[in-house]
Amino acid sequence: MNLITPDENLENDISFSNSASSSPFENLVRYGLTDAVQQRIETIIVRDHELVPGRVARVDGISTLVHANATDYRASSTFARIAHADDFEIEPAQPTVGDWVLIREGEGSNPDEIELVLPRTSLLIRKRAQRGKYQGGEQGLAANVSTVFVIQAATYFNVGRLEREIALVWGSGATPIVVITKTDLLEEGTPESIVEQANASAPGVEVFAVSGITGDGTNSLRSYTQAGSTVALIGASGVGKSTLVNHLMGEEVMETGDIRETDTRGRHTTVTRQLLPLPGGGVLIDTPGIRSIALVSGSEEAIAKTFAEVEQYFGQCRFRDCQHQGETGCAIVEAIESGDLSQDRFDSYLRMGRELKYEKTKNTPRAKTEHERRMKVIAKAHRQRSRLEKRRK
Ligand SMILES: Nc1nc2c(ncn2[C@@H]2O[C@H](COP(=O)(O)OP(=O)(O)O)[C@@H](O)[C@H]2O)c(=O)[nH]1
Ligand SMILES: [Mg+2]
Ligand SMILES: [Zn+2]
Incomplete structure (x- = not known):
């Protein structure tokens, strides 16, 4: 049998001891x-x-x-x-x-x-959505990913979003890396100050600042894309995922596009998800921009990892049932007062915890009945109003 490689122009300078030239792999x-x-x-x-x-x-x-x-x-x-x-x-x-x-x-x-x-070593998932509306259920974005580049643009760095993206990645089983793009566009402030901000919002996660256009800083990303590694890129639409992919690939493999100024939804540019073998080994997966990062069920562990510096104080409060709301001997309050813990981070932690709790109760029979009851009340109010309007005519 004489089989031909479909994509012959791809250099393959990786040599693996286990892959003899006749190997089916x-x-x-x-x-x-x-x-x-x-x-x-x-x-x-x-x-x-x-x-x-x-x-x-x-x-x-x-x-x-x-x-x-x-x-x-x-x-x-x-x-x-x-x-x-x-x-x-x-x-x-x-x-x-x-x-x-x-x-x-x-x-x-x-x-x-x-x-x-094959069973997955990691799986990035998002809530199934169409035109921004939640469709029910979850959808795989990328599987068997070792590292995820969590992309944020230096020009519109969003802490709340970053924290959710980091939680999403920890929940998948992959390791997050924060990549700040568009550093060439910074007019005021320096990449360093954005990196500092990212470090504070993602403790324990490596942060890099790059420009996908000039290539500044991109070399340090290559240590994550060695042979055998799979790297996915996630981030809002327009942050520069595809531009960075093209830079790392050394050619224009993905379409890139501008966000229309009048249209905050941004143009949908990445229509296909693709597995892209890098010239020097490693594989990239570009994903379409996820509009809103919703917590998926079972994210408790991911939140614990994302906010490890908050959770380390649990169990250190004087009262075992401490709600960390100003009780005496509260380790959290003390840490915030001494500057060891950021109030913003603790607030984010509480917000995400509440959201997860809501997610859990949303699908219970009781929550459904309550929802149906409210819909009936609303429908009745509408009927009454249109009856009134008819009578007035
Ligand atoms: N100046 C500058 N522009 C960038 C950079 N990265 C992306 N862009 C521009 O931002 C827009 C959106 O980029 P794109 O890669 O399509 O974003 P994606 O939606 O995340 O894939 C395009 O017009 C890019 O040219 C960067 O590092 N510097
Ligand atoms: Mg894209
Ligand atoms: Zn406490």
């Missing part, structure tokens, strides 16, 4: 294959030689683009399920960008099917 190394993933795939294909391993590069509705070793597939994912080690547990899975999958080629006019999805 050779090209998958470019797409971020690690030893662990390869071993997992091998245990599956020794039992079923017809399954073809690959990595999801894009999801368009019902069609999923998968890079395999020899060719690309546009596969259906109707019957995809997670490949647990025991093989008994059948769990349907919606493949997402970055997923490692096994495809069964369709015979005749049957579509190629994604049959198995």
Whole structure:
């Protein structure tokens, strides 16, 4: 068999000891294959030689683009399920960008099917939304990501958003890195002052300041994009994700665009999500801008990680049931007074905690009944008003 690489212009100067030139995994190394993933795939294909391993590069509705070793597939994912080690547990899975999958080629006019999805080492999710409206449920943004570049523009740095983005990443199982872009546009203030602000809003998270246009500061990002690593970029629309991707790739692979001044929604520029092999190894995943970062269920641990410097004081207050509202001997209050803890951070912590609590109760039967009751009251008020209006005429 003489198989041709679909994308021949991609340099591949990475050499892996485990990938001899005839290996069925050779090209998958470019797409971020690690030893662990390869071993997992091998245990599956020794039992079923017809399954073809690959990595999801894009999801368009019902069609999923998968890079395999020899060719690309546009596969259906109707019957995809997670490949647990025991093989008994059948769990349907919606493949997402970055997923490692096994495809069964369709015979005749049957579509190629994604049959198995490998268990994920990390999964970035967001609430399913369309035109800014919550649609119910959650949606995968990127899977098997090692690092997430949390992008904020130096020109409109938003602390509240940053804290949510950091929580989102901790919740996914990946490690967040803050990247401040557009430093070349700063007229007043210096990149250093923004970095300081970011450090205060994201303790324990590395912060870098770059320009995707001039390339300033981007070299320090390369330590996160070595062979075998997968880096996703998240951030609001217009912050410069695609511009940074293009810079790191060394070519224009993603479309970039300006935000219209009259339109705060910004133009939708990144329509596809793509898995992009970097020339020097590593893989980038550009994501579309997430409009609002909503906490997903089960984010308690992520919040604890995001606000570790707040939670460290818990258990140190004099009273075990301290509400940290000014009780005597409250460790939180003392830390704020002595300047060891920032009041803003504690407020953010409380805000996110409240939100998570609300998320939890929102879907309970009682909350639903209450919602329905209120909708009925509102509908009745409307009917009464239109009756009154008719009578007046
Ligand atoms: N001056 C400057 N402009 C940038 C920088 N990064 C992005 N832009 C511009 O900001 C706009 C939005 O960038 P884009 O990469 O499409 O943002 P995305 O929506 O996050 O992918 C485009 O007009 C870019 O040219 C930067 O570092 N410096
Ligand atoms: Mg973009
Ligand atoms: Zn307290």
